[in-house]
Amino acid sequence: MAQNFSIGIKMDAGYSDKPMSSNYLSTLLLATPYEPLPFMRSLFLENYRANIYGAFGTVFDYNFIKKFHLRVDGYCYVPYEKILVDDHNNAYKSGRFDYNYFAGSARVVFYPPIGVVSASVNYIDKPGSKFGFLLNIGYMIFNKSQLNR
Secondary structure, three states: HHHEEEEEEEEEEEEEOOOOOOOHHHHHHEEEEEOHHHHHOOOOHHHOOOOOOEEEEEEEEEEEOOOOEEEEEEEEEEOOOEEEEEEOOOEEEEOOOOOOOOEEEEEEEEOOOOOOOOEEEEEOOOOOOEEEEEEEEEEOOOOOOOOOO
């Protein structure tokens, strides 16, 4: 069983000295996103963008049947100063380390002869619905963002 099980720890930190823009949305667009899970790259998540942040998480992978994996990921994201919006749509920064956010995913992954198929239940700390289900056939491939190079 031990040969079919692996565990990992991920840590990430970001630093940027980009100035605040003229409004909230443009400031968020220029802020560095934290996207440890593949599905997060397909969403614009306000809570996971900041100029300075730290994050850590764990990854569990269990190969329970040939070509089938169960993966469970959990992450904690802490922006140094969260970007907030006032009544006039201007951006301002919160106090230091006032916020933290969690993200997680549990997924079953199948490796057929060509490609990959996965089904996942995901959690992200955001307003509205926090849970989602994703059925993915093939690989999610993204180009590097023009805004965050």
